Amino acid sequence: MEEKMIRCENVTFRYENSGNDSDKLALNDVTLDVKKGEFLVILGRNGSGKSTIAKHMNALLIPSEGKVYVGDLETSLEKNVWDIRNKAGMVFQNPDNQIVATIVEEDVAFGPENLGIEPGEIKKRVDDCLKKVNMYDYRRHAPHLLSGGQKQRVAIAGVLAMMPECIIFDESTAMLDPSGRKEVIRTIKDINSKYKITIVLITHYMEEAVKADRIIVMDEGKVIMKGTPKDIFSQVKKMKDIGLDVPQMTELSYELRNSGLDIKKDILTIDEMVDELCRLK
Template sequence: MEEKMVQCQNVVFKYESNNKDDIKLAINDVTLEVKKGEFLVILGRNGSGKSTIAKHMNALLVPSEGKVYVGKLDTSIEKNIWDIRNKAGMVFQNPDNQIVATIVEEDVAFGPENLGIEPSEIRSRVDDCLKKVNMYEYRKHAPHLLSGGQKQRVAIAGVLAMMPECIIFDESTAMLDPSGRREVIKTIKEINNKYGITIVLITHYMEEAVEANRIVVMDEGKVMMEGTPKDIFSKVKEMKTMGLDVPQMTELSYELKNSGLNIREDILTIDEMVDELCRLK
């Protein structure tokens, strides 16, 4: 049986707005699991609840109703929180909010130091994690002089140095330019493939979701669809109804199909499109 990294069972999260009687449901009865070692993407437009569910996965938020387990730890039990955050690290949208030191390697050492790890072990973890995100040559640099993509990779190294089993990326590429986004996604894929770390990526960029093992689509606090990227993106109409796009190549194949061309509808990448068009010649 596959081991579960995170389980959300009938999770409801309510928050009160300024008007006390007006209680909003940010998460509305969500049941969802993340398998150990998988790369899961959670998609949704703004206000869909995707970031709120992410914050439940490392106990930044606790459900109003229902349960969340990380490993086998219940997030609503206060004494579990430290262990949960060691298991599930989080990388946020703005790397500047996550970088605490004035030198890159000191920043990466910050987490393990707080865990009380031996100095020699910290040294090897820092070097190792900076190599994993291709930032080792910048170890003596000041973080504020780095590009957005580089800062985000330092933030990832800082989480990796704590050796979590799972990393949750909460719209971690939203503030980056396209090349910074590509750098970070490539890093995320490598961490997942090479080191078997479970990845949960919250995003509204469709091209990023193509890389996932599985996609969950949220809207209005509920899970609307889940499946492989090919399953999800071939449902172009349903995605558009929820205010979401599909990857450009999927959109193109959808339009070509509608104009009468006998073409597969589950094309995700340029390479797949080229192969399909060559087949049709």
Template sequence: MNDTMIACDNVTYKYESNSDKQIKFALNGVTLNIKKGEFVVVLGRNGSGKSTIAKHMNALVIPSEGKVYVDGLDTSQEENVWNIRNKAGMVFQNPDNQIVATIVEEDVAFGPENLGIEPKEIRKRIEDCLKRVNMYEYRSHAPHLLSGGQKQRVAIAGVLAMRPECIILDEPTAMLDPSGRKDVIRTIKELNNKYNMTIILITHYMEEAVEADKIVIIDKGKKVKEGTPKEIFSNVELMKDIGLDVPQVTELAYELKKNGICINTEILTINEMVNALCQLR
């Protein structure tokens, strides 16, 4: 059995710049392997190519060179696109762009209806998916009256109702306040932990990346580094060189170490920092 959900094999994506008609590279030779059930975060600053790689994973964009496979299906083959989009659902930055109905449950039903699912099964999926994202009590509400975080959870429920094996989230918290962001991240983690769903989260918020199984750093269209959160964030100088932050406690550990205090620099959470400081006594 193939346990690879998404494979990017030497993916390059070129486009012509509008201003000077030069050929630019949004992606340049990216190779990446994401296993089924993995929670992967793709980090990069604005313009790094992280959103472009997300669009390749859903066959919204086809590589100029190289290949992308979603559960073994080649995204460049037109006959695969329908199956690929059923396997890999996409959630975008602005939930308003994904909400199409005037009632929450009708919005969640939209995808399955288009797949030709029978009404009884759709009703079951609406209930199940709204419960999964803790929005069931809002099923009769109008989406435009919800908060940003609630809207984004409805958008996630709409994708879940199509029963994908994998969800790609392209900066889903960028337009949300801190509490909305927490809600959405909690929902994503639950889908991964409880239902073993493959999650690919594109973000530039470091604290969202701490819980991932694997982090991939993209910069200037290339994969710069890949590893566990501890491996990635303990490399403070590299992160700063490419214009990314690290969690505050990781930076504190790095500064303490630099000033001669013998402390583990692979610290990601406040609890880990408290334990490390207690051991210094």
């Protein structure tokens, strides 16, 4: 049986004092699993609940009803919070909010120092983690002089240095330009495939979801779709009906099919599109 990294069981969450709409549920009876070692993407438009569920996975929020487990640890028990945050690290939208030191290597050392790791081991972890995110050459630089993508990679190294089993990325590419986004996604994919760290990526960029093992789509606080990228994105009309896009090549194949061309509907990448068009010759 596949091991579960995170389990959300019938999770309902209400934000306190959310104005006059007192019944507004941010999460409405959400049940989902994150498998150990997988790269899971959670998609949804603004207000769908995707960031709220991410914060439950790291015990930043506690369910109003239902349970969340990280490994065997239930998030609502105060005594588990420290261990949960060591198991499941989090990288947020704005890297400036996660960078605490004036030198890159000191910033990456901050987490392990707080865990009480001994100095020799910290030095080794800092060097290893900066190499993993291709930022080792910048170890003595000032973080505020780096690009957005580089800062975000330093933030990832800081989480990696605490050796979590899982990292949750809460719209961590939202503030980056396209090249910064590519850098960060490549880094995320690498740490998942090379180091078997479980990844949960919350995003509204469809192209980022193409590389996932599995996608969960949320809307109005509920899970409405689950499946592989090909399963999810081939349902173009359903995605558009809930206000989401699909990758450009999927959109193109959808339009070509509508024009009468006999072409696969689950095309995700340019390479797949080229192959398919060559087949039609």
